[in-house]
Amino acid sequence: MFGWLKRYDVHLCPEVRGIISNNGEPLAGLRVYRELDYDRAYSDSAITDAQGRFFFAEKNIRSRLPGNMLDQSTVRQVLSVDYQQKTYVLWYSSTPSLQPHSAFQQALSDLQCELSSPEQHMVFANEEYPDHPLGVVGICKPASP
Incomplete structure (x- = not known):
């Protein structure tokens, strides 16, 4: 009831x-932005070190929204960086799943982001729901497929 x-x-x-x-x-000293959306926006940032590396901790929340039978919200992930007056989309994805995707966990654990690469659309196999592949747009590629 409740x-x-x-x-x-x-x-x-x-x-x-x-x-x-x-x-x-x-590239050292760049601010990388992470924007996550579900029931509201969650934003944070990280600075690249001398080797160009950056890191974000896993992010989980607790929400009442999944209890609403009419809710059709999705989880949106965006990583971006500004360099020489241009914004680069490193990673953009949107999924209705509230659980981790193993393909995203693997890909996001070792991203290679080359700013001279064109933005591209990538498709990942969805091990949790094989009939629904996962789409990502950005310039980063996972280090290992």
């Missing part, structure tokens, strides 16, 4: 590790 008062676990983003480079040279 299920709408219950809070549910919602996975917004796995741990993220990556390297940003331009023409093969690592």
